[in-house]
Amino acid sequence: MDVGALNALGYEDFLNIFGNIVEKCPLITAAVWSKRPFANMPALETAFYEFIDALPDSKEGILRCHPDLAGRDLQSGTLTPESREEQARAGLDALSSDEVSLMAQLNQDYKRRFEFPFVICAKMNDKATILRQLLERVGKDRSEERARGIEEVKKI
Numbered sequence: 507m508d509v510g511a512l513n514a515l516g517y518e519d520f521l522n523i524f525g526n527i528v529e530k531c532p533l534i535t536a537a538v539w540s541k542r543p544f545a546n547m548p549a550l551e552t553a554f555y556e557f558i559d560a561l562p563d564s565k566e567g568i569l570r571c572h573p574d575l576a577g578r579d580l581q582s583g584t585l586t587p588e589s590r591e592e593q594a595r596a597g598l599d600a601l602s603s604d605e606v607s608l609m610a611q612l613n614q615d616y617k618r619r620f621e622f623p624f625v626i627c628a629k630m631n632d633k634a635t636i637l638r639q640l641l642e643r644v645g646k647d648r649s650e651e652r653a654r655g656i657e658e659v660k661k662i
């Protein structure tokens with residue numbers, strides 16, 4: 507899409523196209539529409555980042571909108587199309603049952619500790635790096651993990 511077409515979009519079309527840019531957070535897209543006109547497509551991306559960065563610490567709610575990796579939604583086919591594609595790119599749709607159980611246990615440990623899910627940009631990782639990161643990050647402190655999770659959301 508060229509920038510002229512982008513800037514000509516009404517908020518309904520804008521939401522239909524970009525509503526899931528941040529997983530299950532269409533409110534962010536609806537707010538970013540107000541930042542038109544965008545100089546170019548990267549400026550649209552920057553507007554999303556700036557909006558997220560300006561949120562208070564309760565922005566951790568964005569993390570809670572993300573499904574677990576290799577979790578129940580993947581197993582039951584209820585992921586959003588975007589998330590399904592991202593998780594498949596990391597090979598998470600082809601885990602053995604032992605690997606699924608291990609991921610479930612680690613995700614649960616992480617959520618119990620931080621009260622938000624482990625978030626990582628799946629398409630930039632594979633199952634080995636995801637497992638390694640999960641094991642490492644579960645030992646970090648909460649504010650560090652909140653910031654790290656939000657940086658991962660921007661990559662997603």
Ligand SMILES: NC(=O)N[C@H]1NC(=O)NC1=O
Pocket residue numbers: 529572573574575589590592593623624625626627628629662
């Ligand atoms: N929990 C988590 O990281 N979820 C995700 N990451 C990603 O790239 N797509 C997701 O659904």
